[in-house]
Amino acid sequence: MNSDKIVSFPHLGCYAVVFDYFLSNVLKCKILVPPPTTRRTIELGSKYSPDFVCVPFKYNLGNYIEALEKGANVLIQGGGGCRYGYYAELQEEILRKLGYDFEFYNLIVDNHISLKKGYRFCKKINSKTNIFKCGYYLFNSLVMILCIDKIEKYIRSNMGFEVTRGEFEKLEEEYFSSFDKNNGLFKIIKNYYRYKKNFKKISLNKNGKHLKVMLIGELYSLIDFNTSYNTERKLMKMGIEVYRETDLTYLLIGKKMRLSKMVRKSKKYIKYNLGADASLSVFNALRAVRDGYDGIIHMKSFGCIPEITALSILENIASENNIPMISLSFDAEDNEVGVDTRLEAFYDMIEGRK
Amino acid sequence: MRKKVKVGIPRSLLYYRRNVFWKKFLEGIGVNVILSPITNKDIIEKGKSLSIDESCLPSKIYFGHAYYLVDKCDYILVPRVSNYGKEKRVCMKFYGLYDTLNNLFPDTKFLVYNIDYLNWNFEFVEMMKLGLKLNRNIFRVLWSYFSSRRKEKNYRLSLVNEQINVLKSNKLKVLVVAHPYVIYDDYLGSNVINYLKEMDIQILYSDRMDRKEAISYSKDFSKTLYWLYAKENIGSVFYYKEAVDGVIFLSSFPCGVDSLVNELAIRKIENVPSINIILDESTAEAGLQTRLESFIDIIKARRDNE
Incomplete structure (x- = not known):
């Protein structure tokens, strides 16, 4: 076991458990999951970031600093797309200027995560690993992501209607703690079915008249609940069925397969792919119109270029089809109360319309 | 005689x-070209009102120009650029320029060509398609394409040579690093350029050097940079590093690419004085001049010491 290396990575929503699983099995060294993102994280991050860089950069930097404070000495950056793919170099430079001592591994090539570079990184840290092992655990991690996303999707659509409050969250916590580093593929799948059954057992108070809201927007703000101040959970607790397609399953599998189809299906408004997840936003907004959703909530981090492009089209869609839409733009300095007020006003509006 | 088709190009x-x-x-190919005027107050106001607040200033100005052209011509030329191959991507705002305009002005016709080398949409084929839409004669379109490419090449060469001549002079030399649409725009970059000219300083432009050479120089700076336009800008910094007295990074608020790349470049070039100027809608001329003045004082003092 490689004892002197402590590997760490930035948070991404609830997926830390997956990264932890993959890295600890492949690298066989100590993995440090950075402390949960708090107000301090973002304050640290934005203190050292350039002025108008988008928010994920600040969160990542904060995560890195907190991990380094806890003793991590190997950092990984593996996010791609739009600006995210170029974060790594500047983050490394900033952290070096701050005087930390660490190794930094950037797994991005040409804006996408590169498996070859990733394998080379694994081999460097743990020379005993081989390609089959990596492939096996990568596959397992992928299955884990699929399972988590399916469970989360069920939670999103049903949590608002639980009879006893807090049941879903309790079970969700239990599900996340049920992941074990020694789990094999079979165990992961078995676990998934067990918990799926448990989730289905929770009694619901759902009649057909509830409100349905479509969440669209930029991937990081949607997945990472800290960025959006738990907007999603707040909506669920108001008793709304929330639908969101953007998750890691979409990013890793769905995007490649469905992009051209999505653009084709929304050809009334767009002709080309708008870049990043903007095409999905437009596609899902049209879907919300088609399926009779009560409202659209668009979330992005401040200055997100593809979503700004999408937003000008979404406004057209919303006004032509007469569907309420709000757009939330998150920055490091935003306060939670302002977001809450807007959400409540939105809730009142869509409830009044119903 | 048939009436000529009028095509507008936003400036x-x-x-x-x-x-x-x-x-x-x-x-x-026998088309009348109509240009929108040099950026003025009206265009900016219109552009601002048409676009989302958070979009970057040059794209707001673009919408203003497009609005000016809407009722003055039959078509408006809008390129949609995605990439020029691997590691030659462009800013994401060019991805959706056509679709945004199409949604803003639904009754206007747009001429669009799509450059996306990774998906086999090459410039030559796309320009042929565009040309054949306006003129049936394929030989004329072909001839027009190649002659205009040659003219563009010659024009580029003349700019590069001009820059080489500037480099030979003995006066203070400053490299201005900016996207062409920031630096040549009358509202954005001209304040800086005019002031520098007033102070009798030789200006080198980041886009007036051989592009291939600039890209190869950008490899020194960063191996994972994948934006084509940023590569050209940054390559010029590392090419001229020894020859100039100072570097001015000029970007517009909130430019996504520059927020990362310029920051990193400022951290990496150490022995050349540099200044990072961010232009926004409310940039006051006086404040800008003060900053530039002090920067010029610094580089003058440095030069006298040597």
Whole structure:
């Protein structure tokens, strides 16, 4: 076991458990999951970031600093797309200027995560690993992501209607703690079915008249609940069925397969792919119109270029089809109360319309 | 005689990069080209009202220019650029320029060509398609394409040679690093340029050097940089590093690419004085001049010491 290396990575929503699983099995060294993102994280991050860089950069930097404070000495950056793919170099430079001592591994090539570079990184840290092992655990991690996303999707659509409050969250916590580093593929799948059954057992108070809201927007703000101040959970607790397609399953599998189809299906408004997840936003907004959703909530981090492009089209869609839409733009300095007020006003509006 | 088709070109964004090519190509296939005027107050106000608050200033200006052209011509030329191959991507705002305009002005016709080398949409084929839409004669379109490419090349060469001559002079030399649509725009970059000219300083432009050479120099700076335009800008910094007295990074608020790349470049060039100027809608001329003045004092003092 490689004892002197402590590997760490930035948070991404609830997926830390997956990264932890993959890295600890492949690298066989100590993995440090950075402390949960708090107000301090973002304050640290934005203190050292350039002025108008988008928010994920600040969160990542904060995560890195907190991990380094806890003793991590190997950092990984593996996010791609739009600006995210170029974060790594500047983050490394900033952290070096701050005087930390660490190794930094950037797994991005040409804006996408590169498996070859990733394998080379694994081999460097743990020379005993081989390609089959990596492939096996990568596959397992992928299955884990699929399972988590399916469970989360069920939670999103049903949590608002639980009879006893807090049941879903309790079970969700239990599900996340049920992941074990020694789990094999079979165990992961078995676990998934067990918990799926448990989730289905929770009694619901759902009649057909509830409100349905479509969440669209930029991937990081949607997945990472800290960025959006738990907007999603707040909506669920108001008793709304929330639908969101953007998750890691979409990013890793769905995007490649469905992009051209999505653009084709929304050809009334767009002709080309708008870049990043903007095409999905437009596609899902049209879907919300088609399926009779009560409202659209668009979330992005401040200055997100593809979503700004999408937003000008979404406004057209919303006004032509007469569907309420709000757009939330998150920055490091935003306060939670302002977001809450807007959400409540939105809730009142869509409830009044119903 | 048949009436000539009128095609409008907004004087913003990629206009400053491809203007010679576009004009020559369109005129070659028998089309009247209408340019929007130099950026003025009205255009900016209109552009601001048409676009989302958070979008970057040059794209706001672009919408203003497009609005000016809407009722003055039959078509408006809008390029949609995604990438020029691997590791040659462009800013995401060019991805959706056409779709945004199409949604803003639903009754206007747009001429669009799509450059996406990774998906086999090459410039030659796309320009042929565009040309054949306006002129049935394929030989004329072909001839027009190649002659306009040649003219563009010659024009680029003349700019590069001009820059080489500037480099030979003995005066204070400052390299201005900016996207062409920031630096040549009358509202954005001209304040800086005019002031520098007033102070009798030789200006080198980041886009007036051989592009291939610039890209190869950008490898020194960063191996994972994948934006084509940023590569050209940053390559010029590392090419001219020894020859100039100071570097001015000029970007517009909130430019996504520059927020990362310029920051990193400032951290990496150590022994050349540099200043990072961010232009926004409310940049006051006086404040800008004070900053530039103190910067020029610094580089003058440095030069006298040597």
